[in-house]
Amino acid sequence: MHGHDPLHLLHAHDRNPGVRHAEPLADFWTYTAGLGFAIALTIASFVVSQTNLLWPPGIPVGLLVLAIAQMGVHLVFFLHMGTGPDNTNNVLALAFGVLIVFLVITGSCWIIANLSANMMPEMHPMPMQR
């Protein structure tokens, strides 16, 4: 690609802007491999939650790890998140989204756990019928 006719690179993009024909992002085997990994992780999640294969107090953490792994499989194999130059913006946006999701969920749990820990004894447990 380098070294020979410098016009080669120009001609590669000598079309109207924005209509370059994109090569397919994936093939049959990408989706099939993703399906295989996702099935394995789903079954692992159900097994972990229904048996005492893991140390019982660690089961929620185990389930969380399996869920995050499966989300990663979906992102890579189904949504085609990758390291290609066309993907840089998508990955940056994803990183920002993950940050916000993390802040919303852990922040809410943290604050509410603090509030219930500081509740007066006679108000606890808080009635929340209606």
Place this chain on the structure above:
Amino acid sequence: MSLAQVADYVPTELAVGRGGGGPAPTRIVVAYGFWIFLLSDIIMFSGMFAAYAVLSGNTAGGPSGRELFDLRNVFIETACLLFSSYTCGLGALSAERQRPDSFYLFAALTFVLGGAFLGIEISEFAGMVGRGAGPSRSAFLSAFFTLVGTHGAHVTTGLLWLAYMVAQVLVKGLRPHVLRRLLCFSLFWHALDIVWIGVMTLVYLMGAR
């Protein structure tokens, strides 16, 4: 040496999407914009996940997740969504390769699997409401119906969108702008599956223990 000249030294093939090499293809720009929308949707779901995590213990004397959830149903629902994601991906692939017949087949499979998921979810909801465990019973059930119901509403929207896309392919054929809309649909459908992994893990697997 001016900045513009420096930019000229970047090999064009490597610079697309990094600001060099001219505008990115429409397909990339459309997918990026839709991806931003999907992330905002996922952030909305994160608020509901946070509400559920906070409220899941407040059953107000009513039934808890352990009494209400049937994990066999949840497993079938998960399998339906996962396989529909797979057939949706294969359908997008057939469309890109200009094979309308296999696109119709995979679109129909996706629709049937998504519809099966929705049917199981609706019968689960109806059963819970029938047992007096509706959204007004406790804070736990309000949060449950909000989170799982919003996901179900997204799946319903996705099914309507899929039917609409099949109609577009029938009428207009697999033209570039129809292909871009299909790309957005398949991103939407895969993102719904990602949200479902969170629902399955946090609500059902942790709740049924």
